[in-house]
Amino acid sequence: MKHLLPILLISALCRPLAAQTLPADARAQAERLRDAALADATVWTRLTDFVDRFPQRLSGSPMLAEALDHIEAGLRADGFDRVWRQPVMVPHWVRGHEYVRITSPTRRELPMLGLGNSVGTDGRPLEADVMVVADFEELAARAGEARGRIVLFNTPFTNYGATVGIRVRGPIEAAKLGAAAVIIRSVTPYSMQTPHTGTTRYEDGVPRIPAAAITPEDADWIARDVARGQRVRVELMMEARMLPDALSHNVIAEIRGSELPDEIVVMGGHIDSWDVGQGAMDDAGGCFAAWEALRLMKELGIRPRRTIRLVFWTNEENGLRGGEVYKDSVAANGELERHVLAIESDAGVFRPEGFGVTADDPTFAKVQAIGTVLEPIGAGTIRRGGGGADIGPLNRAGNVPMAGLNVDGSKYFWYHHTHADTIDKLKPDEVQACVAAMAVLSYLAAETF
C-alpha cells in the first residue's frame, strides 16, 4: 500500500492538460448520458429482436430491404428531427448451392463457405488435385505446379490485416498461374469446424476462378495428407453468381444542433451483413449502439450545439458503396467540410476500451479530454489511428477526423463472417457500455469541438 500515493500523483500529473478543458455542464450532461446508457436495457431488446427477425442482410437481398424498412420505421417512431434514406446501388451477389468434397483418398464433405463476389463453377462440380501452399511466396516459388490445380492457401492466422490478403488476392494470384480454383484456410485464430466467408476480388485481364473457404481443421488435415505424399483430390461446386446492381439505401436520422446545426458529428455502423449467422456483432450491434446513443439524448432532452447524424451505411461487406455514396452526397451539398467528427462502431460490441482516432493533434487532444468521462467505465483509452470502413471515404476526401470504437477484440475474429455471429455471443452490459461510449463521444464532440 505504501507505494500507492506516489503512483496516484504521477498518474494525475500525466493526465493530459486537455482533460481540464471540458466545460462542467457539458461533462455533467455527458455523465448523465453515460449513466443512462448503463442503466437502460432497451438496446439489448431492440438488437435481439432485430437480428432474430432480420438475419443475413446481404446487399441486394430482400432481407436487407426489409431490415431497412424496419429501421426507418423505428427511427420515425423515436421522433428524431429528421429521418431519411439515401439511394445506393449495390453489388448483388448470390451464393446459391455450394459444397466442397474430398474425393480422394477418402470421400468426405467439408464445412465451407464460398467467398463473397466469387464466380461459380459453371453449374457443375469442378474436380482437381489440390496444391497446398502456405502463402504467396510459396505459390510463386512453385508457380509451375499450379496449372489446373485447386490451390489451397493454408495460411495460419497471425492478425487479420496480415492474413486477410490471402482471401482478397488469392484467386488473382492463383489464376495468373493457371489454377482452376482457390480454397483458403478460413481467416481466423480459432475454429470449431467453422468456415468464414468474406470478400474476394478479381482483376481485369486475369481469369476469374471460383474461391471458397474451408475450416482450419480441414486445411491442416489436407496439408498433412499431402505432406505424407498422398494425392488429394477435391470437388468444388458453387452456384455463386453476380447479378446486376440492386437498389439499397443508407438510412439516416438526426438530432439538429441548437447553435451550429450545419456542423455535423456523424456516427453509425453498417447495416448490411454476410448471408450467414445473424450479423449480430458485424455490424447490427454497432448500428444499434449508435442508434441507442442518439435515442437516449432525445429521451434525456439533451440537444447539443451541433447536429448529430446517425447513419446505417449499406454494403460495407462487399462493396463499400454506402460509405462512398454518403461521402459523395455530402461533398456535393457542401456538408463535407462541416463534418467535425465521424465515428464508427464496427469491431463488435464487446467490452469497450476507448476509441482509435485519426485526426490532427488538437482534435486528438479534444477526444482525449472526452475520454476522461469514459475512464470510470474502462472505456477511456484514446489511441492514435482508427476509424471505420464506412467513414474512411470522409477522411480521405475531406480530411474529416474519424474515430472507431475499440473493444475487447479477443474473440471477434472467432465469429467474423460465420454462422456463429449470433446475439448470444454478446452481453447486454457490454453492449450498453458501448452505447455509453458512443453517446459520450458524439455528444461531447457536438457540444465542445
Next chain:
Amino acid sequence: MKHLLPILLISALCRPLAAQTLPADARAQAERLRDAALADATVWTRLTDFVDRFPQRLSGSPMLAEALDHIEAGLRADGFDRVWRQPVMVPHWVRGHEYVRITSPTRRELPMLGLGNSVGTDGRPLEADVMVVADFEELAARAGEARGRIVLFNTPFTNYGATVGIRVRGPIEAAKLGAAAVIIRSVTPYSMQTPHTGTTRYEDGVPRIPAAAITPEDADWIARDVARGQRVRVELMMEARMLPDALSHNVIAEIRGSELPDEIVVMGGHIDSWDVGQGAMDDAGGCFAAWEALRLMKELGIRPRRTIRLVFWTNEENGLRGGEVYKDSVAANGELERHVLAIESDAGVFRPEGFGVTADDPTFAKVQAIGTVLEPIGAGTIRRGGGGADIGPLNRAGNVPMAGLNVDGSKYFWYHHTHADTIDKLKPDEVQACVAAMAVLSYLAAETF
C-alpha cells in the same frame, strides 16, 4: 523467498505416509518411464496418422474395422508378448441423410446431428409445430400440449452428468405424451453453431420417435421466437436406422509379468467413436496414450512383476458391448479376481491432473503413493471416485479397483461428439504427459500392488 522453507516442511509433513512405501528401484524405473514419455513424440505422430486415416469409427462401420486391423498390425509390429482380438457383436446404427429446417416464420436450415440409435422419419420429412420446454419438469407441467408436436428441449448446460439425461431420456418422455419427434439443445457449455450427437434410448412399450440435436444458438433463437408468440414450424428429415448387430472386436496386447503373470493390470480406452470429426480426444487419444505407455516399457526393457494388459475396447459410444464382453470373458476364465487394477483414459488427453480412483482405502493409499511420482509434472492429484465406462463392468462384477485419468477438462465438452473433435485441439506435450501418467500408474501398480 523467506517463507519458502516452512512451506516446504509443511508440504513434506502432509505427504501421505504411503508415499514412503514405494520401493526405490520401482520408483526409479517409474521415473525413467515418465521422463521417456515426456521426451518421446512417437505418440503424437502415431495418433495424428491414425485419426487422419481412420476418422469416424462408428460401431459397425467399415472404418472401425479397418482401424482395428491397423491397430492389431501395429501392436504386432511393436512385439508385445501377446496380441489378440476378442469378437464383440455391436449395434450397427447408420445415420444416413438428415436435416432440420425451420419452415415458419422464416425458412432456414439448421446445423444438426441426429442422436445415435435414433429411428428415422420413415423416408419423408416430418413437419410439426415446435413446443419449447426447459426440462422434464416443464414438459410434465405442460403435458397436454405435446401431442403431435416436435418437442424442443432447450436445456442449458450445467454439467455433463446433469444435462445429458435430456439427450438420453428425452425421446422416451416426449413420446409418452404423444410427441412426434424430439429436438434437443446440444449438450455443451459453448458453441460456434456446433451440433453434438450422442446416444439416446428408447423404452419398451413407448413409441420410438426420431431425435436430433441442434445448436444452442438455434435452440435459443427458436425459444425467443416462441416466447414472442410466434408459431415456429420445423421440418425434420432423418434416414437413420438400426441394422442387425455387426461383428467388431476388442483388440488386446500384453506385456507378461515377470513374477505374477496371472495377475493383471488392465488399461486402455475405447477405439470406436461417433461418425463425426476424428474422434481424436474421444477416444483415440486415450487409446494411444495407453498404447504408448506399454510400448515405452518394452522399449526401455522394463518388465513389471505382474502382467499389464492393454485393451482397445469397442462400442463404448452406443452400446458398451466391448466393456461387457471383456468382463464376461475374464469372469469366465477366472481372470476377473486377478485384475488388481483397471485404468481408463476417456476424458480427453489434455494436461493430465491425476487419477480418480474407485477402490478400498488400502488400494487408494497405494495409488496415492504412486501419484508422488507424477507430482513433479502436475499429474499427481489422486481423487476419490472415478474410472471409465469400459472398466465399469469389471468394478461392478468383480469389485476390481479402477482409476480414470483426470485431465484439464475445461474445453472437453466443447468438442465432445462433434465435427470439431480433431487432432488440432490437442497438444503434443500434453498428450505425452498423459502417456507418462498412464505408464507410471500401470507400471507401479503391476510392480508394487
